[in-house]
Amino acid sequence: MEYFSDKESKSKPQAVDSVTPAAWGGIVALIQSMVTTGAFGQQYPEMCPDGDGPTGTDEQSFILALKAEVPDVEWPLKTEEGNNWEKEAWAPETMAALDLIQFCYQAVAKPIQGVYHSFFRHHHLSFDEEAGKDSFLERINTIFRRNGIAYVLEHDGSIKRIIPVQFQSFISTHIRTGDSVLDNMIDDAQKKFLNPDIKIRKEAIERLWDCWERIKTVEDPRNKKKSISILLDKVSNDSDTRSMLEEEARKLTDIGNTFHIRHSEVTQIVISDNSIIDYLFYRLCAFIQMLLSSR
Structure with a gap:
């Protein structure tokens, strides 16, 4: 009604x-x-x-x-x-x-x-x-x-x-990269993110960071640093913007290693708040979409 x-x-x-x-x-x-x-x-x-x-x-x-x-x-x-x-x-x-x-x-x-x-x-x-x-x-x-x-x-x-209107594109966009494994990983992360159970939503973050690690190899499977550098070069050739994006790429990797996302040691920081899950998911998803749209 x-x-x-x-x-x-x-x-x-x-x-x-x-x-x-x-x-x-x-x-x-x-x-x-x-x-x-x-x-x-x-x-x-x-x-x-x-x-x-x-x-x-x-x-x-x-x-x-x-x-x-x-x-x-x-x-x-x-x-x-x-x-x-x-x-x-x-x-x-x-x-x-x-x-x-x-x-x-x-x-x-x-x-x-x-x-x-x-x-x-x-x-x-x-x-x-x-x-x-x-x-x-x-x-x-x-x-x-x-x-x-x-x-x-x-x-x-x-x-x-429910996803806020301003962020719905992160979920509604079915990213296709030409890598079927990566495509399925992204779809899985998006699906888990919509689940009301915070345990499943944490899995969405873990899955998205797995996507991030795989994306680092799409341009050069043998050299992550070279591969991500190629991707960043395609996004922008402005030195200041390029530097900012490179710093963001490093920070996203640090987050995955520091928080209980990619590793399970007792020293990892546990994520226990839905708002933090939202923030981390939107942040990395925006970065991934930007990188992949430039290919």
């Missing part, structure tokens, strides 16, 4: 890395309402005692499946913590919240009331899976958007991290 404020004011940047308590409350309310209305009844049906078909969601079956696949989420879903006198809004770890959303997306379908069974006072249900998934996706993405959360639920059930 698009609210009036979405049209009349500048959209809130989706830059928050975690599912906030406010957003979590909305997610919980949505899922609970869908359990009540039978939206998970196609996959976890509560059956009419007379055997005439599903009448709603079998909540117990739903919970058992949820606990097996998303063990970090407790049911009933809680939104507060604290004692009876002092409670505050609460949200689980973001990865658990996102896993719950994906679990529900796979099971949801729009319930359609059919014949009314007067003895048990219920309707027999049929389901429209596509409509149910579309509605759930729209509601979840509205919660993400309105709370500035940097994720989006896709139609295939995946959840991706």
Whole structure:
């Protein structure tokens, strides 16, 4: 749903890395309402005692499946913590919240009331899976958007991290170098970078620095220094610019060796912040795109 404020004011940047308590409350309310209305009844049906078909969601079956696949989420879903006198809004770890959303997306379908069974006072249900998934996706993405959360639920059930508009070209551009191994490495780095899990996003940085090392050999496989020098010469013949680019190339190599990117010694600096991952990825990706576009 698009609210009036979405049209009349500048959209809130989706830059928050975690599912906030406010957003979590909305997610919980949505899922609970869908359990009540039978939206998970196609996959976890509560059956009419007379055997005439599903009448709603079998909540117990739903919970058992949820606990097996998303063990970090407790049911009933809680939104507060604290004692009876002092409670505050609460949200689980973001990865658990996102896993719950994906679990529900796979099971949801729009319930359609059919014949009314007067003895048990219920309707027999049929389901429209596509409509149910579309509605759930729209509601979840509205919660993400309105709370500035940097994720989006896709139609295939995946959840991706949103890239700021000014940096989207780093991901949308499929770089082709003529080296199929390098092309696949770059694609892999871009794909991992969109993952909401910070562990996978760290792998994106590691993969991109692997690309950087391979790029250093594209002009001369036997001599890295000569190879990178040829690449830099193609970018600029202005001495000051050339010097600046050479210094940046050295600095990027130093970053890969100093941080926990290319090496695993205990002395390496661990990257534990999504904003640092963003910065390092964009910085090296911009440099790589510049070098490769000059070939």
